[in-house]
Amino acid sequence: MPTTMTANNALSSCSVELIKDQDRFDKVVSDASNLVVIHFAASWAEQCKHMGEVINELAKDPRFAHVVFITVDAESLAEISFKYEIVAAPTIIFLKAGKQIDRLDGANAAELTAKVTKHSNKLIGEFTQSSAKQDLNERLKKLINSAPVMLFMKGNPETPRCGFSRQITQILADQGIKYSTFDILEDDDVRQGLKAFSNWPTYPQLYVKGELLGGLDIVKEMVESGELKEALPTAEDLNTRLKSLINQSPVVLFMKGSPSAPKCGFSRTMVGVLNDVGVPYTTFDILTDDEVRQGLKEYSNWPTYPQLYAKGELLGGLDVIKEMKESGELESALKE
Structure with a gap:
């Protein structure tokens, strides 16, 4: 890479921000919550101009509205170039949460587009998963509060589908306890999600007023000690x-x-x-x-x-x- 630079006009011709100092670079990278695509370029290189045009078009694409695109003068900001091991221009570095997750050496528009799409979609997928988890937690909260006494079991009281569920429904019947149930075999999202939500790995699970009492063994102990009926809400009309x-x-x-x-x-x-x-x-x-x-x-x-x-x-x-x-x-x- 040459040791001298011409004017930055070739670098700043597109709408993507040209980073001119270390402080601005640090601020952009630290403030970004999603994907950051850094184009290390040199104003004298025709290939950098071409890749700059490609990046400019990607930055305008609505699919990548959440992605931050920037250009760095690779020779003027030598410390940044050294940190990311830039030995030739153009080089594209991909960051997420301030950490490098990928790079592209040389001018390859098709590969650049593929990498931006790949990492952008990954971020969208993570966001979707996070939203789905939040939605599931809200649903679980509603389920466990849908009745004063709620039992999550395999099957239903009429036809339990495991021995533990059969035993706990018999206990509740013997105690004259009124309760509602949810068959976790019919909804795998609830079945798996409730284990993590309540930090309780097995079924059945008994809830009173939205709070987990426990599984079969805990309920047996509470019956023997007389604590179970004390924990139950006053019977509603x-x-x-x-x-x-x-x-x-x-x-x-x-x-x-x-x-x-x-x-x-x-x-x-x-x-x-x-x-x-x-x-x-x-x-x-x-x-x-x-x-x-x-x-x-x-x-x-x-x-x-x-x-x-x-x-x-x-x-x-x-x-x-x-x-x-x-x-x-x-x-x-x-x-x-």
């Missing part, structure tokens, strides 16, 4: 809770499973009928909450499921809903 559930939206369906995965033929048929009518509705899976499952039968004096409610009033089960559809009453009852 079930009728008040049921009123709130059946009035959560204008049309509410209490069923087994969900519209996308019904867990009995009657629930599947009911979902089909409602979809045909085209009226928006919300659902409640009675398999996840035995208190609601048993209590709603008495509350509405209707012994079976599914049950369909409109404006807080019971319309009936599957047979009644079928008759109302055939007679034309259903659509008007739901759309009023």
Whole structure:
């Protein structure tokens, strides 16, 4: 590399900032939170001018709006060049969090574009993963606070799918404890995420008022010491809770499973009928909450499921809903 320099015009012809001193370089690098692409150039080199034009175009690309592009006069700022082992111009250095993650020696526009795209996409992927983790944590918070007593288990109280889950549901039943459940086998994000969120590696997991009590062994010990019932919240008025559930939206369906995965033929048929009518509705899976499952039968004096409610009033089960559809009453009852 020559020891003398001509004017910097060739370096500063593009919109990418030309760094002229050490302090400015340090500030740009330290302030950048994403990818920094440094073009070490020399004003006398035609190849540097060409790469400068390529970098200028990349800097204008909306895909790389989060990337910082700068040009360094490789000969004028010899200390910076020495630090990054610059022996020829052009050389491109890629930094992240102040640390070098890649470099490109020589003029190769295609490879430069590929490297910027690669490292930029990696940053976007990391941001997406971070956002996804944050979203999952918010979802986990809502789940563990969705009922006063919440059990994360394999299966449901009716059909536990492991011995530990079977034992803990039996304990809770023997103690007369009302609780809701979540089947972690149906959602791997929750299954894996909750382990890290609560720092508890196994299932089942029992939560009271949003706080983890523990797994099966802890619950057994708390039953023996009498601490379990002391830890439980005061029982809420079930009728008040049921009123709130059946009035959560204008049309509410209490069923087994969900519209996308019904867990009995009657629930599947009911979902089909409602979809045909085209009226928006919300659902409640009675398999996840035995208190609601048993209590709603008495509350509405209707012994079976599914049950369909409109404006807080019971319309009936599957047979009644079928008759109302055939007679034309259903659509008007739901759309009023």
